[in-house]
Amino acid sequence: MENYTVTVATGTSEYSGTSNYIYVTLVGEMGESERTLLDKPGLDFCRGAVDEYKVSSRTTLGPLLLVRLEKERYWVEDNWFCRYVTVKSPIGDQVLIFPCYRWFVGDVMVEIREGTAKTHKEDALDVLQAHRKRELQDRQQSYRWQTWAKGIPQCIDAKTEADLPQDVRFDNEKRSDFQYSLHFALLELSLKKLAICFGNSWNNLDDFKQIFWKLRSPISEYCMDHWKEDWFFGYQCLNGSNPRMIRKCKQLPEKFPVTASMVQSSFPPRTNLDNELKAGNIFLLDYVIMERLPSNIIKGQRQYIAAPLCLLYQHPDQGLIPIAIQLGQTPGLETPIFLPKDPHLAWLLAKMWVRHSEFQIFQVLSHLLRTHLVVEVFCVATLRQLPAVHPIYKLLAPHQRYTLEINCRGRTQLISADGIFKRVVSTGGDGLLILAQRDYKDLTYRSLQPYLDFTDRGVSQLPKYYYREHSLMLWEAIHSYVSQMVSLFYQFDQDVHQDPELQAWIRDITQVGFMELPNFGLPSELSSKEDLSTLLAVVIFTSSVQHAASNNGQFDWCAWIPNTPCTMRQPPPSDKDAVTMEMIMATLPDVSQSCVQMAITWHLGRAQPDAIFLGQYTKQHFTEGPALELIDRFRKDLKEIEDHILSQNDGQDLPYLFLLPSRVENSITI
Structure with missing residues (x-):
């Protein structure tokens, strides 16, 4: 008779515990233990519990291969979340x-690997x-691909x-907080509208202060x-919610006939x-x-x-400043070029129109398409093609x-079709989808690799481009960490090439997801x-x-509505001298x-109360010492980056601080 000490850890989140029957069977290379009921239902497996049991086997099991867990209903169905099992x-x-x-949902049996x-x-x-x-096979039944709309991932x-x-x-x-947060925001919205005593439009720019509660x-x-x-x-072009748009201008496009x-x-x-063009100091949006686009x-x-x-223009004293704006792609009398020396209100409205376009681009493209939808492809392929014991599954799981x-x-x-964008955003409805498809x-x-993206846009030397500086530091730390993890499990290039699960994963990504x-x-x-590492x-x-670069600052840059308006209610001005404050208020x-x-x-932009930040892993998918050492080294690299960013921003x-590691979540959760 062999006696094993089995420890079972129940999840720590709400409703993780169960009052149902839990059975365990140890599967070894030479046989299986008895199917053992783990204590009385209703007494163990409480939320956060770590319960210990004795499991016996009449025969020698040899090296343990699997732990078989089973949940059976007792009186009422009661789901259970299992964190891990240890066996001594x-x-x-x-x-x-x-x-x-x-x-564990319903009467179910799950076998887990060491x-x-x-x-x-x-x-x-x-x-x-x-x-x-x-x-x-089970995962591929549960996680299937679909086309939500043609022309997107x-x-x-x-x-x-x-x-x-x-x-x-x-x-x-998380579910309760998400719903409460949305209801809280919408309730305050309703109270603000009730408290504001005038009609649909604002009277002047200062009126927008009335919604700062x-x-x-x-x-x-x-x-x-x-x-x-x-x-x-100019600062927001570098460090706002859409810092990937700006690029060096080597030659003025014909459609933008700005003269010296x-x-x-x-x-x-x-x-x-x-x-300044020759010196590389002129940039273009x-x-x-x-x-x-249909509006x-x-x-x-x-x-x-x-x-x-x-x-x-990258001015030697003033920093990056706008020097000319054209509110259309076809030059002409109806699309004049707005300049800083124009009447103040005309120049201000022209900048608002650019910022309005920024809202659409960062929300639909930089944020939704290039983070949420791109990452979803990798999530689905990982769940479909890599078993939980695979090192690449373990590496990616916290980031999904x-x-x-x-x-x-x-x-x-x-x-x-009836969502929030349709209610308030100028590209809501068909425009949003067409924009994403384009x-x-x-x-x-x-373009998803930061070094190459900055090089291709010609912005590697732009000063005070903190988004570039911080993202490259984090890219280096991530790439180093990942490369060392890959080398831990793949000795030679041919080991990568000959891994059938890994090759099925990349085919699912490229041939189906994209x-x-x-x-x-x-x-x-x-x-x-x-x-693989890249x-x-x-x-x-x-x-x-x-994701943090696009998401985390959206309230900061968009809360003051004139700075980044979600929609415009009047067409762009065609006469610089005709712009009035009444026109601006009717447009915003x-x-x-x-x-x-x-x-x-x-x-959407607030800090999430249950956030798990970069380098922090509450679920221990890796258990071997060398992998844990690499995780610890990664955390030390992130701490150095954290200290550098804090020192750089002290007194500013x-x-x-949007890319401070302690504010960057591991995954897209909002």
Whole structure:
């Protein structure tokens, strides 16, 4: 008779415990233990419990391979979340850890592997190969691809979040907080609208201050004070919620006929436009992707969209400043070029139109498409093609938390036909999807790699580009960590190439997830450790750092509505001398739209109370010492980056802290 000490850990989130029957069977290389009922129902397996049991076997089991857990209903159905199981052998003091991190829903049996990461070729035993195969077959039944809309990435087959498997759903605390946060924001919105005694439109710019109640932040208030200033406009092009748009201008496009005399007053003495173009100090924002987008109709009123061009100059004293704006792609009398020397209100309104385009681009493209939807492809493929024992599954699992549910909620609540964007955003409805389809056609794997992206845009030397500086530091730390993890489990390039599960994973990504992107640039085969390391770094960077850069500051930059309006209610001005304050107020979002913009950007951009930040892993998927040492080293690298960013921002009136590692979540959870 052999006696094993078995410890079972129940989840710590709300409703993780169960009053149902739990059975365990130990499966060894030489046999199985008795199927053992683990104590009395209703007494053990409480939330957060770590319960210990004795499990016996009449025969020698040999090396343990699997732990079989079963849940059976007792009186009423009661789901259970198991964190892990440990087994202490009767011989010696060896304790094996079996990570689980799964929900047991209904009468169910689950077999879990010991925590040492194993690639396909390392499992020589037929029973373990069969286990890998069964696990993937079950997952492929649960996680299926679907086309939500033609011309954008494939997504999870779920009409709403309720259709998702429990393992990828929000915890109850997260679900409650998400719903409470949204209701709180919308309630304050309603109270504000009731408290404001005038009609739909605001009377003057100061009226927007009336919606700054509880929902406010230091940066939003700084924005309210400085939004009219040209240097602040330029600063947001570098460090706002859409820092990936700006690119060096080597030659003025024909469609933007700015002359040297037009902008001479923006330059210091003894230089001019031609000199600064040659010196590499001229930059361009081109919103051609928004040309002829269908605009939204809100409460029967047509909204308006522009496709501006904005020229910027890196001034030696003032920093990056706008020097010319054209509110359309076709020059002419109806699309004049606005300049800083124009009447103050005309220049101000031109900048508002650029910022309005920024709202559309950062929300739909930088945020939704290039983080949420791109990462969802990797989430689905990982769940379908990599078993839980695979080292790459273990590496990616923390960076997939909640992503499928938040994306389902986004499709049903935010960008759907009757969602929030349709209610208040100028691209709501058809325009939003067409905008995403246009950008998706040009999406490349290269553009998701920060070093290459900055090089291609010609912005590697732009000063005070904190987004670039911080994201590259984090990219280096992530890539180093991932490369060392890959080398831990793959000795040679051919080991990567000959891993059938890994090759099935990359084929699922390229041939299904991104199947409408023949020019994406990611091969359907992984040939080397470096190829794998770079791809994994892209996935982790995009789901953490890149998402934080677009998401975390959206309330800061959008709460003061004139700075980043969600919609425009009048067409762009065609006469610079005709711009009045009445025209501006009739163009900017009305009271209701302004309140919704403030509420939803607060709801989506606020810090999440259950956030798990970069480098922190509450679920111990890796159990072996060398992998844990690499995780510890990664954390030390992140701590150095944290200290550098804090030191750099000490005493700054306008700190850039969005990429502080302690504020960057591991995964896309909001």
